[in-house]
Amino acid sequence: MFKHTIRDGHGDIKEVETNPLGVIREMCLACSGASYKEVKECVSKLCPLHPYRLGKNPGSKRVVTDEIRAERSERFKLMWSKRKSELVGKEIDEEELSCEIDSLIDKEDIDN
Secondary structure, eight states, X not given: OEEEEEEXXXXXXXXXXXXXXXXXXXXXXXXXXXXXXXXXXXXXXXXXXXXXXXXXXXXXXXXXXXXXXXXXXXXXXXXHHHHHHHHTTSOOOHHHHHHHHHHHHHHHHHHO
């Protein structure tokens, strides 16, 4: 993570902590007057940051084969069964359960 000082659309200086693509996104927001719409519709095609302005790396395409998908599914099932066994005997509401599943999915995405 990077700490980066930028000037927001209102002219105020702020420090953001983000990854390199996030810094580019913040720079584009500063350039466009803090307008997300302007960043999305940016016409400055000659800007070297233009392809990265939406906070994504256009050159990074993940190829997920059926084998990788099956491996991830098995890991998720294993993580979920461990977590579920920890929750046995505890009362848990639907919202908390949904949050647990979401956090496991996020963790799986981060690991890969």
